[in-house]
Amino acid sequence: MKLLTHxxxxxxxxxxxxxxFPLKIMASKIEEKEVDFNxxxxxxxxxxxxxxxxxxxxxxxxxxxxLPETITENYESNEDFLKIAHNLLLQVEIIEGDLIxxxxxxxxxxxxxxxxMLLHEDEVTGDK
Amino acid sequence: MSRRKLKRKELESFLxxxxxxxxxxxxxxxYPTTPHIAACMLHTIDTQYNQLEDKAVVDLGVGCGVLSxxxxxxxxxxxxxxxxDEDALATCAENIEEFEIENIDLIQIDIxxxxxxxxxxxxxxxxxxxxxxFGTKHNSGIDVQFLQVGLSLTTEAVYSxxxxxxxxxxxxxxxxxxxxxxxIAELRFNLAKTLKFHKKDTVDIENTNxxxxxxxxxxxxx
Numbered sequence: 001m002k003l004l005t006h007x008x009x010x011x012x013x014x015x016x017x018x019x020x021f022p023l024k025i026m027a028s029k030i031e032e033k034e035v036d037f038n039x040x041x042x043x044x045x046x047x048x049x050x051x052x053x054x055x056x057x058x059x060x061x062x063x064x065x066x067l068p069e070t071i072t073e074n075y076e077s078n079e080d081f082l083k084i085a086h087n088l089l090l091q092v093e094i095i096e097g098d099l100i101x102x103x104x105x106x107x108x109x110x111x112x113x114x115x116x117m118l119l120h121e122d123e124v125t126g127d128k
Numbered sequence: 129m130s131r132r133k134l135k136r137k138e139l140e141s142f143l144x145x146x147x148x149x150x151x152x153x154x155x156x157x158x159y160p161t162t163p164h165i166a167a168c169m170l171h172t173i174d175t176q177y178n179q180l181e182d183k184a185v186v187d188l189g190v191g192c193g194v195l196s197x198x199x200x201x202x203x204x205x206x207x208x209x210x211x212x213d214e215d216a217l218a219t220c221a222e223n224i225e226e227f228e229i230e231n232i233d234l235i236q237i238d239i240x241x242x243x244x245x246x247x248x249x250x251x252x253x254x255x256x257x258x259x260x261x262f263g264t265k266h267n268s269g270i271d272v273q274f275l276q277v278g279l280s281l282t283t284e285a286v287y288s289x290x291x292x293x294x295x296x297x298x299x300x301x302x303x304x305x306x307x308x309x310x311x312i313a314e315l316r317f318n319l320a321k322t323l324k325f326h327k328k329d330t331v332d333i334e335n336t337n338x339x340x341x342x343x344x345x346x347x348x349x350x
Binding site for chain 1: 182205208214217218231233234236237241245247249251252
C-alpha cells in the first residue's frame with residue numbers, strides 16, 4: 001500500500017464512525033520501489049490530496065524528515081518538493097502492518113501490501 | 129516502459145501473459161476479461177479519448193488485473209485496483225510483480241459499501257475502468273452499483289463492459305443520473321471457456337460452441 005492510497009482510505013463505512021480519517025499506520029515491513037518520476041501527475045495529485053494526513057502518515061512510518069508540514073507555495077515548479085512528494089506517495093510501500101481507525105481503534109490488516117478493508121456483518125451501518 | 133505507444137495487437141499479446149482466476153467463483157461472476165477485449169477497450173480509451181496517459185485510474189473489481197496492467201502499460205500515472213476477493217487479489221499481485229509494474233496499488237474492499245458514502249475516495253481519480261459483475265447471480269443491480277461508485281470516484285469518465293442486452297436499461301439509468309452514456313464498441317465475450325456452470329462433463333462443454341455474450345464497451349460521463 002502506497003501513501004497515495006492511504007490518503008484516500010477511511011473507515012467512515014464502519015458503524016458509528018463519522019470520519020475515520022486519517023487511519024493511523026503501524027507498519028512492520030516497508031519497502032521502496034522505483035517508480036518513474038512524473039512531475040505533472042504528482043502536481044495534479046497533490047492538489048487533490050489531504051496534505052496534513054500525508055504528513056501524519058509519513059510521521060507514522062518515520063519518513064517525515066525533510067517533508068514540509070504544509071504544501072510549499074508554487075509547488076508545481078519546485079522539483080525538489082515534487083520529488084519528495086513522489087517518493088512518499090508512490091515509491092514507499094507498506095508491505096505488512098495495520099491501519100487503525102482513529103475513532104474506534106478497529107484494525108485493518110495490511111498483508112502482502114494489500115489493506116483489507118472488509119467488515120464483519122455486525123460492523124456495517126444499518127441505515128445506509 | 130518506453131514512451132513509444134504500444135499498438136493494440138502488441139498490448140493484446142502482452143496481456144496474454146496475465147494469469148487468470150485459478151478457481152473462478154460463480155457467485156462473484158469472475159469471468160476474466162480476455163486479453164482481446166481488454167486491449168480493445170484500453171486502446172480505444174487511450175487513442176480516441178486520451179484518458180489513460182498520466183491519469184489517476186481506478187479499476188473497480190480488478191480481479192486478476194488485466195485492465196490495470198494494460199492501463200499501466202499505456203502510461204497512466206497510477207492505478208488503484210479494488211476487489212472483494214482475496215484469491216483474485218493474490219493472483220493480481222503476482223501478475224503485477226511478473227510484469228514488473230510499480231504504480232498499481234490494490235485494496236481489498238466491498239465496492240458496494242462505497243455506494244452511499246465513498247468517503248475520502250470522492251473524485252480522487254480521473255478515470256474508472258471496470259468489467260463489473262453482470263448481476264445475474266442473486267446480485268441483481270450490482271453492475272449499476274459499480275457504475276455509480278465509479279462516477280462518484282472520478283472527475284472525467286467511467287469506462288465499463290456490459291452485456292449488450294442491458295444497453296437500454298443502462299441508458300435509462302444514466303439519464304436518471306444526468307450522465308452521458310455512449311457505447312464505443314460492441315464485442316463478443318467468450319464465457320464458456322472459463323466458467324463451466326456446474327455441468328458435469330467438461331470435455332463435452334469444450335467440444336460445443338462456446339457461448340458468446342455480446343458485450344458493449346461503454347463510456348459514461350457526468
